[in-house]
Amino acid sequence: MQPASPALDDAPERARRTRRKEARPGELLEAALALFVEKGFAATRVEEVAARAGVSKGTLFLYFASKEELFKAVVRENASRHLTEALRELDGFAGASSDLLREFLRRWWLLYGGTPAAGLTKLMLIEATHFPELAHWFQDEVVQPSHALLRRIVQRGIDRGEFRPVDVPRVVHLIVAPLVQMVTWRLTLGHCCPYTHEDQPMALIELHADMLIRGLTP
Amino acid sequence: MQPASPALDDAPERARRTRRKEARPGELLEAALALFVEKGFAATRVEEVAARAGVSKGTLFLYFASKEELFKAVVRENASRHLTEALRELDGFAGASSDLLREFLRRWWLLYGGTPAAGLTKLMLIEATHFPELAHWFQDEVVQPSHALLRRIVQRGIDRGEFRPVDVPRVVHLIVAPLVQMVTWRLTLGHCCPYTHEDQPMALIELHADMLIRGLTP
Amino acid sequence: MQPASPALDDAPERARRTRRKEARPGELLEAALALFVEKGFAATRVEEVAARAGVSKGTLFLYFASKEELFKAVVRENASRHLTEALRELDGFAGASSDLLREFLRRWWLLYGGTPAAGLTKLMLIEATHFPELAHWFQDEVVQPSHALLRRIVQRGIDRGEFRPVDVPRVVHLIVAPLVQMVTWRLTLGHCCPYTHEDQPMALIELHADMLIRGLTP
Amino acid sequence: MQPASPALDDAPERARRTRRKEARPGELLEAALALFVEKGFAATRVEEVAARAGVSKGTLFLYFASKEELFKAVVRENASRHLTEALRELDGFAGASSDLLREFLRRWWLLYGGTPAAGLTKLMLIEATHFPELAHWFQDEVVQPSHALLRRIVQRGIDRGEFRPVDVPRVVHLIVAPLVQMVTWRLTLGHCCPYTHEDQPMALIELHADMLIRGLTP
DNA sequence: TATGAATGAGACTTCATTCAT
DNA sequence: TATGAATGAAGTCTCATTCAT
CATH class of the missing domain: 1.10.357.10 (Tetracycline Repressor, domain 2)
Known part of the structure; x- marks a missing residue:
């Protein structure tokens, strides 16, 4: 009925994919730091970290082998x-x-x-x-x-x-x-x-x- | 049809259960305090709390409606x-x-x-x-x-x-x-x-x- | 509005829960054997095995620590x-x-x-x-x-x-x-x-x- | 706007790419045969196949529309x-x-x-x-x-x-x-x-x- | 043509919670 | 009251597939 989210078109989607690889780990670490500090290790979901860094869940695992490794890196x-x-x-x-x-x-x-x-x-x-x-x-x-x-x-x-x-x-x-x-x-x-x-x-x-x-x- | 396990002698079992039933909440709170302090809320499993208090997981929920309520009580x-x-x-x-x-x-x-x-x-x-x-x-x-x-x-x-x-x-x-x-x-x-x-x-x-x-x- | 699945009432649900514990591993092994043989290890989903044994996904892990352990047991x-x-x-x-x-x-x-x-x-x-x-x-x-x-x-x-x-x-x-x-x-x-x-x-x-x-x- | 990485000299890269482009499907089929035989369809990862054939994952999908099509071709x-x-x-x-x-x-x-x-x-x-x-x-x-x-x-x-x-x-x-x-x-x-x-x-x-x-x- | 970063559906697994006994 | 088998939502992680370059 009502369009789910009319503001969403795939232009920003495209833009996101293009961002440079070298910036990713830093963005993820920054997001992870904030969330781990706020909620602790166990209560932080990797999907949240990814979302805050502006990437998808899978992308996080391209750079960090596991949630634990992400934590250690942070x-x-x-x-x-x-x-x-x-x-x-x-x-x-x-x-x-x-x-x-x-x-x-x-x-x-x-x-x-x-x-x-x-x-x-x-x-x-x-x-x-x-x-x-x-x-x-x-x-x-x-x-x-x-x-x-x-x-x-x-x-x-x-x-x-x-x-x-x-x-x-x-x-x-x-x-x-x-x-x-x-x-x-x-x-x-x-x-x-x-x-x-x-x-x-x-x-x-x-x-x-x-x-x-x-x-x-x- | 056939009784599930009539051979099980539940007399000692009963004795243990009735031993100190009003002490239960206190034992659970004590166990929960120690574990929550050691590992935090999210990383503590209710089964651990119950085990440390010497009761089963189900019993814990007899006294506390949820893990959150247990935490607040602690x-x-x-x-x-x-x-x-x-x-x-x-x-x-x-x-x-x-x-x-x-x-x-x-x-x-x-x-x-x-x-x-x-x-x-x-x-x-x-x-x-x-x-x-x-x-x-x-x-x-x-x-x-x-x-x-x-x-x-x-x-x-x-x-x-x-x-x-x-x-x-x-x-x-x-x-x-x-x-x-x-x-x-x-x-x-x-x-x-x-x-x-x-x-x-x-x-x-x-x-x-x-x-x-x-x-x-x- | 319309009830999701009116044929489902919880009578069979109750019956299922009651089944004896000792029979579970056998039922799961039987189901797993059939599916592993039919589709191989990788292509068999644990949820399928559980469903064929008439239990839920979580129940399977009560008896076998992992999919690999299930396979070895089979x-x-x-x-x-x-x-x-x-x-x-x-x-x-x-x-x-x-x-x-x-x-x-x-x-x-x-x-x-x-x-x-x-x-x-x-x-x-x-x-x-x-x-x-x-x-x-x-x-x-x-x-x-x-x-x-x-x-x-x-x-x-x-x-x-x-x-x-x-x-x-x-x-x-x-x-x-x-x-x-x-x-x-x-x-x-x-x-x-x-x-x-x-x-x-x-x-x-x-x-x-x-x-x-x-x-x-x- | 700014070129992503103009400093990267892609000349040798080009040479490798053009080396034997019509040989690609054959190399991929050979690699896929070996891996499918060794590990089965489900347990074989397309990335492995590509790596064994010396190309990237994306290239494989240039020649075969899907993993299933690759299998059938093999x-x-x-x-x-x-x-x-x-x-x-x-x-x-x-x-x-x-x-x-x-x-x-x-x-x-x-x-x-x-x-x-x-x-x-x-x-x-x-x-x-x-x-x-x-x-x-x-x-x-x-x-x-x-x-x-x-x-x-x-x-x-x-x-x-x-x-x-x-x-x-x-x-x-x-x-x-x-x-x-x-x-x-x-x-x-x-x-x-x-x-x-x-x-x-x-x-x-x-x-x-x-x-x-x-x-x-x- | 070739790449490889990015995606997201889907898999395995955990665990708070329920319930028949 | 107490149990513990059973559940299923939710979490981590994998991997086939896409797409901008």
Whole structure:
């Protein structure tokens, strides 16, 4: 009776088929990242991922042998790129350790925590049980380097007499926790519980830096 | 015609069934909590839950109309019980605000963070997207009361001149974040990455209190 | 508007569900044998097998973990039962070797070649490439024992001077070939090409015996 | 707008393409014969066929409208060529009928049974159910002419008093069965069960002729 | 003519849910 | 109340076929 969807003709269909092969994996990874972060591995359907990337179900399997391989690729692709290199520049920092720490926190949010790639952190927290070897890899490639950098920053402060002596690894956990928390909150409860104070993330970052520096001052 | 299996002696069977029938829902909820926390909602099979509770798949549906209802019951059952009442006693605390804050952190870990019920926090972080109304309820029933208590504690310190003036809601987030983080870490990466410093949780709690109090001191 | 299928009420539905568990595997194996023989492994759909056994698709997987396992069960179940034991009694035969040979041929057709189990022979011929280990097992369990028995029969005839000396293993192949051929023909071309002379199989068996005995007479 | 990839030098590509375009169908048929014989129709993927023929999947569909058409072409192409013409010369044979029969068997193996084209026999046995009209055609074009020739040979022997009177069509089946069996065995169990006595096929042929002639002698 | 990226129907398999016992 | 066999919708993955280049 009524035409099912009169807007659909096959012109866009044709256009879609023509798109270049090299862009596909990236588009699929981007779509998969968003959906895996939003719904978890098990609750995400490959057809959704394909649809969000603008391709059909079958096309996804042209590039990734299985849903699991897609997941692993999502993690590996996004993890190695963003976080580590963004922070590595801080190694050459010259100046007060308190400024270095504050700079670390700012950069972390700007270059990672506030970007879609931060979804990885939530993803690994959720799926670590199902992908143990991937969790280990994530620890080695992402978590440990970040923590190591932070340990060097804190230790530098102590060595230069700017920070009081503390248990460095534990302090690092206290530095990291609110960052991770901000990400997780934004990606989960943020959707439905808008009254959390995440609308000005940098203000929270600054307060965190403030509290930490006071807490570390001799 | 011929009786299906008259030889089967169902006397011991009956004994087992009647053993503790009013305990069933509790056993099922306990099993479901553990599995939902470990694997998430979608990846947990109701048959597993039933098996862990020592009953058959069909029995589970006698007590819970669906997997979703089971999940909601798990959250509601565990949430209302543990956290809020455990902390409410602190409202009558008399003494230094720094001691009050430290006491809060200790109790939080002992009465909630270190118990199986803490899995709820991880669970809600993961599944909030799928159960928005449940997430709201969790916010109202669990998160907001805890935060409100903490706001009162911090405000008390400021009012009494023990703490410097700060943005109270944001500080509360900084207080809570490491607690949530400890729970999440223990329940996820803890499985596979044992070198995190979670073996002495109270030491981290004490350091956290220490840093916070220094950070809040005028 | 109009009821979808008014003839369907749920009485037979109920009846079906009630059927005894022990009968299921047998019914499924029987259905699977017929379909695998008719269409081969790849072209047979599990849903067809289930439908022919009067159950749903899911039920099949209650009893067989996968389509491959179903196939293996079909082969193993039917192979060991029928052929070998049927022929083993001939070992004690007393009398002329020509009668023994003739008796072998008759029994082979009556107890195996003419029954549904003979489909196994066609099945293994077709699927040996896909299930090599199963093919080996079939050789060891079914083919070799039969050939060994035939070798003993021919050798007995030679030893007693009733048969002329011949290459025994090769003669065994010549004895077996028409039998296998009769089975294969009946199950394949028989469907569509009715003018082959399979309507009186025993007449062909008798002629075969006749030709063989003449061919073996000194 | 912008050319997709102008940097790609497609000159050698062109050379390969034009190399032997009229040879394509033949190469595809050859590849398809081998794979259909090895794995059956359903389990053979057109991509495999194309790859074995050294072309892409799309090219295959330039020459054959569908997988089914490819299959039919394989059968028709190979069937009409090899067998019938090879045997037709025997019609003019002058000499003893036993020699004629022996010669038939030898030629059959040399010109058909031992060649890749013999795979057709296995193929038709397996797929006759799925391609009934093809099976009929095969009967008419291949099986019937061969059987007719054999019937003439046997009848000639009887008429000339060289063979005893027998049921001619049935004897023809007994003549053919070991031949078909040799082919089938070689192409299936031969892969995995090397202890069958197919390493000297002509010795089996000779023994078969020997047995037949003795069996037919008055 | 040849390609190979893209499609989507259809296969196998899982699992929440039902129901006769 | 408890069971567990049975169901079938829904998911992952395959592969014959199409089509723009």
